Amino acid sequence: MNVGVAHSEVNPNTRVMNSRGMWLTYALGVALLLTVLLSITFFSVSIAWTLTNIIHNLGMYVFLHAVKGTPFETPDQGRFTSSRKFFTISPIILYFLASFYTKYDPTHFILNTASLLSVLIPKMPQLHGINKY
Secondary structure: OOOOOOOOOOHHHHHHOOOOOOOHHHHHHHHHHHHHHHOOOOOHHHHHHHHHHHHHHHHHHHHHOOOOOOOOHHHOOOOOOHHHHHHHHHHHHHHHHHHOOOOHHHHHHHHHHHHHHHHHHOOOOHOOOOOHH
């Protein structure tokens, strides 16, 4: 028996990101956000989709980029795991859906594109390690 040795994961966030049902829960959360915004009577469909996209991307930025630490294991940083692929592709799919349902209106298109870029650019491997302090 080793006294004073903890046997836990390197990063406890990986347990959440790679757990069973996380992708379904994530998709249901986005669908619930969209449903709530669509139920507000004075929001048009275009506004609801744009707000869903912006709120989703803001949440992804805060929880996956701005919070100190990484949601994936440190040795995992160079590999593209299935969870990492999912969390990279999901804002792109939401962007395409938002663009379609806003009928490519220029104002909504600019807002959705800026929101998408604010989430995708920090995920680029060239930017890993910049935020070390």
